[in-house]
Amino acid sequence: MGETVIRADDGTISVINVFTVEPERQQRLAEVLSEGAEKYIRHRPGCLSVNILPSNDGKRLIYFAQWRSKADIRAIMSAPDCQVYRDKAAELADPDAHAYTVFAVHHPEG
Numbered sequence: 001m002g003e004t005v006i007r008a009d010d011g012t013i014s015v016i017n018v019f020t021v022e023p024e025r026q027q028r029l030a031e032v033l034s035e036g037a038e039k040y041i042r043h044r045p046g047c048l049s050v051n052i053l054p055s056n057d058g059k060r061l062i063y064f065a066q067w068r069s070k071a072d073i074r075a076i077m078s079a080p081d082c083q084v085y086r087d088k089a090a091e092l093a094d095p096d097a098h099a100y101t102v103f104a105v106h107h108p109e110g
Contacts, residue, residue, distance in 0.1 A: 004049040004066060006105055012048060013073060014100045015065045021093035023058030029092045030054050033063055036085030041065065044079070046072025061093065073099060 006014075021029050030052055037050040048066040055061065067073050076082050089095065 004051055004064075006102055008102045008104050010102070011068070012102070013067045013070055014102070015063075015067065015073060015097060016100055017063040017095050017097035019061045019063065019089065019093035019095050021059065021061055025092045026054050026058045026061055029061050029089060032085060032088045032092065033061070036082065036088075037065075040079070040081045040085070041076065044072070044076050044082075046075075063089075063097075070099070 019029060033052050037052070041047055041050055046068040048068060050066075051062075051064040053062040053064065067076075086095075
């Protein structure tokens, strides 16, 4: 798994899951998701990166994963070892996941 690179028109698919969480559960949610990413997700074919971003107010957490293809995402959705972590996360917070492609990336001049 490499570093996260966001580019338009590179064929990658991003899965962004925005969890709504009680502030006292946010740390545990981050730990559960990070453990699942470390043990299982990052080793799956097609996984490019997984990023876990807790909000500063403690009320949300974004799980941002990049994949090579939709087929890779479909395969991970049915993997039993990954389902365990998805279920643990859902016990801690309300997930809202969607797949995205990058339309545009803008950088400052320099």
